[in-house]
Amino acid sequence: xxxxxxxxxxxxxxxxxxxxxxxxxxxxxxxxxxxxxxxxxxxxxxxxxxxxxxxxxxxxxxxxxxxxxxxxxxxxxxxxxxxxxxxxxxxxxxxxxxxxxxxxxxxxxxxxxxxxxxxxxxxxxxxxxxxxxxxxxxxxxxxxxxxxxxxxxxxxxxxxxxxxxxxxxxxxxxxxxxxxxxxxxxxxxxxxxxxxxxxxxxxxxxxxxxxxxxxxxxxxxxxxxxxxxxxxxxxxxxxxxxxxxxxxxxxxxxxxxxxxxxxxxxxxxxxxxxxxxxxxxxxxxxxxxxxxxxxxxxxx
Amino acid sequence: xxxxxxxxxxxxxxxxxxxxxxxxxxxxxxxxxxxxxxxxxxxxxxxxxxxxxxxxxxxxxxxxxxxxxxxxxxxxxxxxxxxxxxxxxxxxxxxxxxxxxxxxxxxxxxxxxxxxxxxxxxxxxxxxxxxxxxxxxxxxxxxxxxxxxxxxxxxxxxxxxxxxxxxxxxxxxxxxxxxxxxxxxxxxxxxxxxxxxxxxxxxxxxxxxxxxxxxxxxxxxxxxxxxxxxxxxxxxxxxxxxxxxxxxxxxxxxxxxxxxxxxxxxxxxxxxxxxxxxxxxxxxxxxxxxxxxxxxxxxxxxxxxxxxxxxxxxxxxxxxxxxxxxx
Numbered sequence: 001x002x003x004x005x006x007x008x009x010x011x012x013x014x015x016x017x018x019x020x021x022x023x024x025x026x027x028x029x030x031x032x033x034x035x036x037x038x039x040x041x042x043x044x045x046x047x048x049x050x051x052x053x054x055x056x057x058x059x060x061x062x063x064x065x066x067x068x069x070x071x072x073x074x075x076x077x078x079x080x081x082x083x084x085x086x087x088x089x090x091x092x093x094x095x096x097x098x099x100x101x102x103x104x105x106x107x108x109x110x111x112x113x114x115x116x117x118x119x120x121x122x123x124x125x126x127x128x129x130x131x132x133x134x135x136x137x138x139x140x141x142x143x144x145x146x147x148x149x150x151x152x153x154x155x156x157x158x159x160x161x162x163x164x165x166x167x168x169x170x171x172x173x174x175x176x177x178x179x180x181x182x183x184x185x186x187x188x189x190x191x192x193x194x195x196x197x198x199x200x201x202x203x204x205x206x207x208x209x210x211x212x213x214x215x216x217x218x219x220x221x222x223x224x225x226x227x228x229x230x231x232x233x234x235x236x237x238x239x240x241x242x243x244x245x246x247x248x249x250x251x252x253x254x255x256x257x258x259x260x261x262x263x264x265x266x267x268x269x270x271x272x273x274x275x276x277x278x279x280x281x282x283x284x285x286x287x288x289x290x291x292x293x294x295x296x297x298x299x300x
Numbered sequence: 301x302x303x304x305x306x307x308x309x310x311x312x313x314x315x316x317x318x319x320x321x322x323x324x325x326x327x328x329x330x331x332x333x334x335x336x337x338x339x340x341x342x343x344x345x346x347x348x349x350x351x352x353x354x355x356x357x358x359x360x361x362x363x364x365x366x367x368x369x370x371x372x373x374x375x376x377x378x379x380x381x382x383x384x385x386x387x388x389x390x391x392x393x394x395x396x397x398x399x400x401x402x403x404x405x406x407x408x409x410x411x412x413x414x415x416x417x418x419x420x421x422x423x424x425x426x427x428x429x430x431x432x433x434x435x436x437x438x439x440x441x442x443x444x445x446x447x448x449x450x451x452x453x454x455x456x457x458x459x460x461x462x463x464x465x466x467x468x469x470x471x472x473x474x475x476x477x478x479x480x481x482x483x484x485x486x487x488x489x490x491x492x493x494x495x496x497x498x499x500x501x502x503x504x505x506x507x508x509x510x511x512x513x514x515x516x517x518x519x520x521x522x523x524x525x526x527x528x529x530x531x532x533x534x535x536x537x538x539x540x541x542x543x544x545x546x547x548x549x550x551x552x553x554x555x556x557x558x559x560x561x562x563x564x565x566x567x568x569x570x571x572x573x574x575x576x577x578x579x580x581x582x583x584x585x586x587x588x589x590x591x592x593x594x595x596x597x598x599x600x601x602x603x604x605x606x607x608x609x610x611x612x613x614x615x616x617x618x619x620x621x622x623x624x625x626x627x
Contacts, residue, residue: 071383118381118409126378127409130400133374137405140378140386143363147339148382167401170368174375177366 022058022093024051024224025283028255030089030102032279033293036271038106041114044265045159046086048190048223048250053090055229056155056186063094068123072150075125075141079134080159080188081115082268087124088112096123100299114268132165134158135185139175142183142243153237157186161193164202169214175243176215183243184236185216188223190252192263211245223248256282320476320510321418323454325350327461328387329357335465338385338414341376343369349389349418350475373398376413377405385412385465392417392433392474399439406470407443414464415440418475420450421561422594422602423511425478432594438566440472441539447492448539450474450560450568452513453483456536459490467492474510478599481514484534495542501531504617504624505549505556509535509568512559512587515603518610519559523617530617538571543579546572550580555620557585559613561603564588583623585616 027050035041057063061074078087085105092099097111104110111120115129125141128134138156145152162168175183189207191198198204211218217239221232229248236244252266253259256279271279273294280290292298318326328340328351339361346352346362355362365372369390376386388395395402395417406413417436424432441448449464449471451457457475464471483498498513499520508516513534520530531553535542550556556576558569569586576582589606603609 077378126381127404130404132370133377133401133405136371136374136401137378137381139371140375140380141382142378143375144379144382144384147379147384150382167368167370167374170366170371171375174365174368174371 022054022090024054025255026093027054027086027089029280029283029285030092030099031085032256032271032276034085034088034102034105034112036276037103039270040106040268041085042082042266042268043085043256043271044192044252044259044263045080045083045188045190047254047256047259048252049080049083049157049188050086050254051224051226052157052186052188052229052248052250053086055226055233057090057094059230060153060155060233063091063096063123071148072152074153074155075138077125077128077134077138077141077154077156078116079128079138079156080131080162081128081134083159083188084112084116087116091121091123097121098299103299131159131162132167132171135168136171139171139180139183142175142180143178146180146182151182153182153184155184155186157188159193160187160189160191160198160204161201163187163204163207172211172214172216179241180243181240184233185243185245187245187247188250189247190250192252192266194263194266196263208247211247215242217242217244218247219244220247220249223250224254318454319350319479320451320454320457321348321350323350323457324416324418324461324475325353327458328354330458331462331465332358332361335385337383338387338465339363339379340387340389341365341372341379343367343372343390343394345390348391349416351387351389369394369398370401373401373415374405377409377411380411380413385414388413388415390417391419391431392436393419393431395436395472396433396439402440402446403443407445410445410469412468413470415470415472416475417472419477420474421476421510422589422606422608423476423478423561423599425599425602426596428596429593434563434589434594435566436472436474437538437560437562437568438570441566441571445470446539447471447537449492449537450509451490451536452508452510452534453480455482455484455486455488456490460492460536463490463492476511478511480511483514483517490536493537493540493542495533495535495537495545497531497545498534499530499532501529501553503529503553504621505531505533505553506559506613506617507533507535507546507549507556507568507572508559509538511561512608512613515608515610516559516613519613519617522610522614528617528621535568535572538568541571541575543575546575547580550576550582555583555624557587557613557616557620559587559608561608562588564590583620583627585620587613587616
């Protein structure tokens, strides 16, 4: 995905709204532009989950298709709600919101709230931003769908630091108890949280053993490898009688040289113009594209 | 003068009927066929909340979530998003434990979830302070989009259960642990957002909710022997509050006493005070638990010790009246 030729971006990925153009690179660029425009936002965790989000949006959801509001649609909940710049960018790629709207992130009156709000954007499925809650809500959706006889599936993405919330393990017990095989959790395991490495804040390991012990079908994968991602989601879909968790090893700040592996870029930070220029160059955006953003003509 | 009546006051424990929680559990069974879209969530306390009746009658619509209230609350928000109407049932204190889940996953997205809490107030009795929730009305009233209801007797619980089911949006409703006196006539009709005048009076209004409604009626009877005419209002919906009725009470009687089995901070007294301060200021006295925790004991003993009886309400009415005369 990242190997795409320089300059191709603005003509394909960033222009045609169709599920075929939801790429991780477009999500990363959209997320960074929106965070720069907002003057705040969480870049690190938005970049780490971009490959996973691109796959989910393009393959597991019916975004952009006619049945996007069907009661039997597959659902996706971003439980790590602070990574919503990536979610919004994916939605813009799918045509759910105008691309130009990404630049209204966190601004008064914008539906692109600092954390996702379902009353503003129905396709975020539930309001998130307080860690652990989106996971429980997703479990409730999976139970509700089963109760009404629907075969729809529910996907929920959690951060690794989020797993320190006790509510997550209440939910993990519950989903296994009810054998919710229509539920698939994805852990964006970038090893870092707000202040420091998970290991220094509150260690999570052995993480896969924990999920397995809680009764889940757990799969470890490289969360930046499209082939590994596709295989993991196939394995989750094929699993019967248990919920699945995909423990995706990722890199915080993935794709931007100075952010990768730096906890500093977890938090809600201001991206300077120079920061953004470097990041966009790292991601292969053309000079024309960057110039159009700074001149205010992008997506006009 | 009324203080002197303490010694000779009749024991007004009254005929014990169903508890409010039992009435709630039975109402759910009654409503099940007519309203196929509701489900009941429980956190291993069905016998305590009354929903064991529903579990037995409709196991297909009963979901056991274990002792994990935070997950249950947020899960209810997601369950509601699929078109069902979940009743979240547990003790009131455990609703506080899941308050933030109720805030973000129920109230903020306006989910059609009904939170029904048993074991509120000193009415809990012997379990003591850990279980006696004195803060729930204040906490849930502060959540935007959340309606707050506290019915007075088994009849009203049954009617309110159907009314909150028909209301499209999040609701917090209190039931109660102990056997409750019947205070409402058979022709009583609950209406969400409306208070009801149970007894007319000229000199003072006694506004109560939950178990304190019966005690407010006791107080009105005591006051009448002193030549004081008290209007009694059952304000079973604390939010949205019945502004018109409260303004009418303040204007007609000139002073108001509130009574609740809850902290005097932020509950019924707070709600009435906020309303009257804006629309019809009048001398007020607040009967409730005065910013302390409870303790083990029988509910009536605790009501005596913490100042929640009819006598206490009557004494508060005298204080309010004397302030009205001075002003």
